[in-house]
Amino acid sequence: MAATKRITVGAAVVALTAGLAGCSALGGTATEGAAGPRKAAPPKNVVRLIGDGSTAFTGAQPGLRKPERLAPGQKPPQFVVFSWDGAGEDSQKLFSHFRKVGKKHGATMTYFLSGVYLLPEDKSTLYDPPGHSPGRSDIGFNDTEGIRATVRELRGAWQEGNEIGTHFNGHFCGPESGVGTWSVEDWKSEITQAKAFVKKWKTNAGLGAESPLPFDYDKELIGARTPCLEGRKNFVQAASDLGWRYDTSGVNNQVWPGKDHGLWDLSLQMIPIPGRSFETLSMDYNFMVNQSGTTKGDPSMHQEWGDQFRDGMLEAFDRAYDGNRAPLVIGNHFESWNGQTYMRAIEETIAKVCGKTDVRCVSFRQLADWLDAQDPAQLAKLRTLKVGEAPKAGWPAFLAAQPASSARPSSPATPSAKPASAT
Template sequence: MSGISRRDAARLGLGIGLGAAATTLAGCGHGDGGGRPPAGPGQREEGAPKKITPRLIGDGSTSYTGKQPRQPAAPTPLETGERPPQFVVFSWDGAGEVGNGLFPRFLELARAHDAHMTFFLSGLYLLPEEKKRLYRPPNNPVGASDIGYLTNEHVKETLTYVHQAWLEGHEIGTHFNGHFCGGAGSVANWGAAHWRSEIEQAQAFVKTWRSNTGWHEHPSLPFDYDQELIGGRTPCLLGQDNLLPVARELGWRYDASSPGGEQRWPDKKHGVWDLPLQAVPFPGHRFEVLSMDYNILANQSRNSTRAPSHNYPGWRTQATEAYLAGFRRAYETNRAPFFIGNHFEEWNGGIYMDAVEETLKRVADKKDVRLVSFRQFVDWLDAQDPAILAKLRGLDVGERPPGGWHRFLRPDKPVKPVKPVKPDKPGKPDEPTGATGARAAT
């Protein structure tokens, strides 16, 4: 049974994290379209804004083109007794196109189902390898990167699809740069100054790709990245505690780096919305698995991305059913937002890409479901009455609102105290350490 090759790690942004069942693994990676998020309670659809002449920023790598197209109208607070929408966020770590056609595949899928997503772009994916010494990673040698660098052709493709994604209403976040998960230089050991440097460099590689590549014929990215960037996901879900104070200073509104979160309504840490990957039921097992492609793989094929193909049909079904079980548990009970993390990968014959596509198709048309980006979700959170959010946070995993939504979300209903989170206990023979399979993911 083969493991992850160095080439795969370089192409996809693989990281190592905490344990799966008998495994210590984690994963990480990479025109104006028509898709819009569906309107929901208190939310109306808007048409695309009027076109304006782009205003180049800096060296012309980015540009101001006006309000982002294909966005919903400003969210409004839930009305008394109103059932919350079921938010589902599909996000992609790395967001680099490496010639496998997965970036455009999921842009097309999003258009077909009125879905919006978040793409966590790795800054190094816009930096040519011949210019790698421009990168000075904290606590690591100049030019070092645990995910390598893309070919020039793949950098161009990545630019093309990031450009398209933003015009179609998707969010461009960050997955930072070198993806260091182990050793003394791991992001787990970085302090505030290190994170500040890493973020500044990640932004700079997006904002100066034209100078770094010399590709003056390639179109500018159609957004101001200083305004677009409001959140990210750290490599291997490490280092959040020291990152958050910096994120708050920079005005970031959320962070998606927590591993193994429960399917509950989120709260803020250090003034920043904490939006974790979540533990979901894992069919055929007594433990739960993290809502990310690599973590499901880690519990199926124990670090092999090319396991025997006779396993693929069953594993594809199991992965799909894990995502759908997590969706149903939230949709039918507390309506907690559901977060799914992905990479543009072809592990085990591409079964995890098939699973996430099938999941999206099967949930997209259900009543009250909104397939949104993290930015759109925190826009909605920030528009709500804090007292209502506190009541929502009082609902446990899989708990229906007592008396139904009409009675639960009313002004005179007292807030239910949030139960304290119990620490993880050592796993049993058929369970991973912790409750989430391979807990650390990107």
């Protein structure tokens, strides 16, 4: 993944009822969005190196807002999460580009790093993937300059308030030897190795003179998206055992999230495909497969396909913003599919929605922080709203404070059933 070298992925196709499951590939001042509570005080300038100095404790992450509980009757903010699978910097320079886009529009995002992007090819056998021989990866490895560039972007992204998650390592998909066949212990091994490549990138790449990543990855890493959205059941169990806080590997409708094995289920969502009679997942890959079926489709259709992706995201945003205010989750890849039309669509969507009143374009970590700060009974009530459904009597009545006589109900509020998976 150096400046002159492109790492590619064999994209596995996973059929859904109305689309395809996403598959991952590499391709100012940060804020939580246009509106929200005050920022936390800036951290003190403290640097404490960890291990070989690849990472460091530098204090609280800058650029974040302290989450606040909704007041009785208050309309929820509209959260939008833009996230990137297999984040790394290569010759396309899309990582650095979207950092600039985020800063321009007051958006923080989640970057899911593939651990092997910090592992040089000559050290590939350090990776021992479950079910495969050491040194095997379906997305390759990296070289020194690619690692240097990726670390530079990771460092800057975190300092701007973005989240660094994980997309694991070798990106194995499919029914025979993909991540869907992994046990809970296999997932724990993969997670341990993904952390190790981040915590030892200086030693592995021979870049001891470079500045460290400014976070403790053991504490930074609280969520993930699995390759091709496979293996979620055992991954969620492993993540729960490790104390993680969210997963975004499943398929949801645009409703308020609940928890699965103690993790917030912040999965991708089914959203409209304008002009089509069905919906698909909220990810560039899924629109691409439904449009061209290939990464190099008819150039005369590139503009139309990008516009369709953008307009689908905007339709999904509008029905939440004007309806149930459920968080909108968007997944992407730093890729040039169909002439980079999907990158254009994402950028135009960010510019359109992130400056609107009550909108907060945030990372998954920030969304999880906000959810954790809320009254569970209020969240349960929010989960009763269907896709695009606004409270009939208005938000003040819907989320009004409970009378004292009913402050302790005889039975707890029950969330509505989890949306049926499209798989």
